Ligand SMILES: Nc1ncnc2c1ncn2[C@@H]1O[C@H](COP(=O)(O)O)[C@@H](OP(=O)(O)O)[C@H]1O
């Protein structure tokens with residue numbers, strides 16, 4: 001049966017419908033583009049403004065994580081659980097190094113799961129040494145901050161011995177010039193730690209090759225920023241016996257120190273390098289270990305600068321922290337071995353803390369440390385840190401002594 005509509009009428013009506021649709025669409029587009037001249041936001045999404053990131057959360061997590069790991073290192077020291085294994089670079093690796101690395105990586109993973117991590121230690125030797133692994137787990141499993149909320153923020157206790165080993169191995173990133181990379185030295189100055197001297201728990205955040213955040217725990221430095229330095233023991237001497245400091249910095253926002261606490265963070269105060277009128281009256285820091293510290297060359301540089309005060313010898317990034325709060329003025333780390341490449345975890349946090357406290361940090365040629373080259377500072381040799389106004393003068397002396 002016929003419907004009464006001819007095929008021609010059907011084609012015509014479809015054509016009409018189609019052209020009405022096209023017309024309607026063009027009217028809408030015209031109106032939108034006109035409107036967008038007056039109210040761009042009507043069409044275009046509002047522009048996103050890239051303000052300077054404050055890294056508040058990163059600083060907070062770094063400080064808390066370093067604080068919790070420092071509690072472990074102290075526990076390990078006081079229990080005298082000094083089991084060590086040998087590593088390729090012959091530096092002792094202790095229970096504290098592995099345990100602190102696991103605790104800090106867990107905190108980073110919990111809060112910033114997509115970030116890369118470059119950490120000093122790896123778990124392969126532990127997987128072969130079941131007794132050492134079990135001993136580390138015994139000490140790590142109960143470590144927590146007194147403040148439950150803060151501890152929760154870090155992810156609470158680790159789940160198991162096996163997951164602890166896996167977490168330790170999450171610090172194997174290659175680093176480089178792109179993205180967010182945490183540089184972690186769970187115990188810097190392991191030899192100082194074993195001697196009961198200075199050591200530091202160090203964590204830095206590098207974004208696109210630039211250090212943005214640094215946090216360092218120094219459990220054996222006096223809380224008092226103004227404590228005097230005893231050159232013979234290489235440590236600051238405080239009137240009170242309160243030890244344990246947490247330093248931190250964010251690029252462009254200054255450096256602070258606060259007492260290392262066992263729960264929530266203690267109150268922080270700003271720190272800065274002390275004013276130096278004449279470089280000859282300054283004090284310089286250097287490493288204790290002759291294998292890392294060219295003490296003869298350092299002394300020759302000091303002599304050229306007219307410095308007569310004896311050097312202060314400290315292990316670890318406690319040297320950066322000390323000059324950043326005015327306990328000493330210059331840090332000299334001239335190369336001992338020609339081919340040695342400094343590791344990024346030995347410098348990232350300290351470099352930023354000193355610069356934010358009014359200092360300058362360069363290599364022996366006067367070039368800024370370049371954290372974009374991977375796991376090492378492949379583009380630099382040695383380290384020289386000094387009050388910014390005197391950096392050139394110190395570098396000139398270094399160049400003469402090292403015949404650069
Ligand atoms: N030949 C060398 N030159 C410079 N630094 C070296 C070195 N051999 C090892 N180191 C590094 O020196 C760090 C200690 O520095 P300092 O002597 O200032 O305390 C060690 O960190 P760890 O103790 O974390 O292994 C290690 O990475």
Ligand SMILES: [Mg+2]
Pocket residue numbers: 091092120190
């Ligand atoms: Mg080491």
Ligand SMILES: [Mg+2]
Pocket residue numbers: 185187188189345346
């Ligand atoms: Mg180190």
Ligand SMILES: [Mg+2]
Pocket residue numbers: 097120185186187188189190
């Ligand atoms: Mg270390």
